[in-house]
Amino acid sequence: MSEQIDERLRTELQRQGVWVTSMQDLYNWGRKNSIWPLQFGLACCAIEMIATAASRYDIARFGGEIFRPSPRQADLMIVAGTVTKKMAPQIVRLYNQMADPKYVIAMGACAISGGPFKQGYNVLKGIDRYIPVDVYIPGCPPRPEALLHAFMELQSKIDSQKLTGAHKAVHLDPKQPSEFPVPTFGKHDLEPPGNPVVFQPPKIER
Amino acid sequence: MMESLEEIKARIQAAAPGVKIDIVANGSPSQQHSLLIDNEHAVGIAKFLRVDPALRLDFCSNATGVDWLDRTVKKTVKVKKLVDGEEKEVNETIEGKIPGYLEAVYHLYSITHKHGPVIIRMRTADRTDGARLPSLTPIWRSAEFQEREIFDLYGVRFDGHPDLRRILMWDEFQDYPMRKDYREPDDYEWEPTPHDEVLEKAKQHYPPRPAEEELKPS
Amino acid sequence: MTPNPYLFIVIFVGVALAFPLIPLALAWIWRRIFQPSKPGPDKTSTYECGVESIGDAQIQFHSQYYLYAIILLLKRFAGGLKRK
Ligand code: SF4
Numbered sequence: 441m442s443e444q445i446d447e448r449l450r451t452e453l454q455r456q457g458v459w460v461t462s463m464q465d466l467y468n469w470g471r472k473n474s475i476w477p478l479q480f481g482l483a484c485c486a487i488e489m490i491a492t493a494a495s496r497y498d499i500a501r502f503g504g505e506i507f508r509p510s511p512r513q514a515d516l517m518i519v520a521g522t523v524t525k526k527m528a529p530q531i532v533r534l535y536n537q538m539a540d541p542k543y544v545i546a547m548g549a550c551a552i553s554g555g556p557f558k559q560g561y562n563v564l565k566g567i568d569r570y571i572p573v574d575v576y577i578p579g580c581p582p583r584p585e586a587l588l589h590a591f592m593e594l595q596s597k598i599d600s601q602k603l604t605g606a607h608k609a610v611h612l613d614p615k616q617p618s619e620f621p622v623p624t625f626g627k628h629d630l631e632p633p634g635n636p637v638v639f640q641p642p643k644i645e646r
Numbered sequence: 647m648m649e650s651l652e653e654i655k656a657r658i659q660a661a662a663p664g665v666k667i668d669i670v671a672n673g674s675p676s677q678q679h680s681l682l683i684d685n686e687h688a689v690g691i692a693k694f695l696r697v698d699p700a701l702r703l704d705f706c707s708n709a710t711g712v713d714w715l716d717r718t719v720k721k722t723v724k725v726k727k728l729v730d731g732e733e734k735e736v737n738e739t740i741e742g743k744i745p746g747y748l749e750a751v752y753h754l755y756s757i758t759h760k761h762g763p764v765i766i767r768m769r770t771a772d773r774t775d776g777a778r779l780p781s782l783t784p785i786w787r788s789a790e791f792q793e794r795e796i797f798d799l800y801g802v803r804f805d806g807h808p809d810l811r812r813i814l815m816w817d818e819f820q821d822y823p824m825r826k827d828y829r830e831p832d833d834y835e836w837e838p839t840p841h842d843e844v845l846e847k848a849k850q851h852y853p854p855r856p857a858e859e860e861l862k863p864s
Numbered sequence: 865m866t867p868n869p870y871l872f873i874v875i876f877v878g879v880a881l882a883f884p885l886i887p888l889a890l891a892w893i894w895r896r897i898f899q900p901s902k903p904g905p906d907k908t909s910t911y912e913c914g915v916e917s918i919g920d921a922q923i924q925f926h927s928q929y930y931l932y933a934i935i936l937l938l939k940r941f942a943g944g945l946k947r948k
Contacts, residue, residue: 526814559830559843559844562814562815562823565833565835625819627820628819628820628821628831629830629831629833633831634833
């Protein structure tokens with residue numbers, strides 16, 4: 441049903457005025473052009489996100505202008521800004537409450553790794569310690585164009601997701617988790633400091 | 647023009663005899679000297695500063711903490727000593743230990759007279775159990791959150807504060823992160839270009855180098 | 865033969881039912897075939913602000929609260945009338 445159509449056949453048919461598609465293409469086409477982000481900003485990067493949503497950069501051109509105030513209606517979480525350790529459990533909980541399929545963009549140095557505040561006592565060293573991130577945008581802050589680029593990257597990622605088979609999309613696989621453990625406030629740090637299921641920092645080889 | 651700190655000190659001591667006030671000089675270009683007031687009479691002194699018609703320091707713009715670790719100070723003193731049966735003056739260095747303490751510093755302004763700042767500071771007895779100070783929130787309401795912040799980050803307990811809880815960190819947190827001897831939990835992760843403190847931390851996580859023989863080409 | 869004038873309404877009701885039901889049915893079929901449902905304690909929780917809710921949702925308001933509300937309503941209503 442979702443077998444890929446032969447590209448040559450498809451173009452040939454299109455030339456004759458017949459438009460064919462597969463279920464998978466139709467499904468992904470619909471999803472990638474209506475990504476609704478969750479409306480929240482954490483620090484200075486959020487200003488750039490707001491600029492991206494406003495008329496000058498206009499994320500509406502890509503179908504992402506509907507910022508939802510509720511996680512139940514959102515597909516995309518743009519982690520725009522510094523995640524403090526006090527905020528991290530709330531972010532993870534919001535991610536858990538989003539309906540599948542859901543995607544995460546880590547925007548800016550802070551969301552990726554803690555950025556300029558990495559050595560701070562209350563700064564989480566990257567949101568990818570607790571939730572899986574799909575697109576990382578470097579920069580401090582990234583320009584709105586960079587966010588748009590990340591958005592397009594995400595669209596092409598969605599476009600390439602499979603509907604069936606062994607490599608089907610994560611949200612279609614009943615074995616893949618949709619919720620991730622929420623860290624708790626410990627005596628000296630968040631507990632646990634990272635989720636090993638999603639976060640494996642590179643090891644040093646000598 | 648506002649009175650000098652010496653005049654303020656003299657007037658406070660005239661109004662309330664027995665109050666201990668020191669002037670802490672600031673050698674930096676800002677020349678912002680401060681009054682070190684004693685904890686017992688702090689609330690009374692604060693009230694005086696606020697209601698005194700000439701001063702009327704009705705606005706506490708900033709309250710902050712300072713951490714002073716235990717210090718050893720070297721002093722050279724001239725001591726008379728018997729050297730070879732003769733009495734001579736000899737320079738000798740003695741090491742003095744100053745036990746650590748915490749400070750709370752308040753910057754006061756007057757909206758009425760448009761002058762300021764007058765800086766007052768209070769010192770705790772030590773950095774552990776004796777880290778207590780009287781709260782000045784009853785005098786300046788704006789100190790409430792800032793005293794909570796000092797409590798949160800330095801661990802100074804303010805007696806008489808209406809609502810002393812942590813304000814930035816979570817309630818379960820037990821350390822005081824702005825103290826100079828605070829060590830953050832070691833959550834080092836691999837970095838391509840570690841430097842300074844991060845390099846020090848990174849070195850502890852590097853696997854041991856393989857022995858020299860193994861590296862030699864055979 | 866003129867059609868029954870009420871036939872229109874029947875068609876209208878039919879279309880009105882089909883419009884919401886067809887997408888719902890499609891979604892239901894889609895879920896059965898492709899999308900496994902993955903409920904969880906966070907996902908199905910009542911509130912969605914990210915902070916865990918404290919205490920019971922079914923708390924009792926003091927009866928004075930309603931009295932205040934009524935008095936406020938009366939005052940506003942009366943004030944509006946007076947201005948007219
Ligand atoms: S990456 Fe830079 S601009 Fe973005 S939140 Fe961090 S400090 Fe602010």
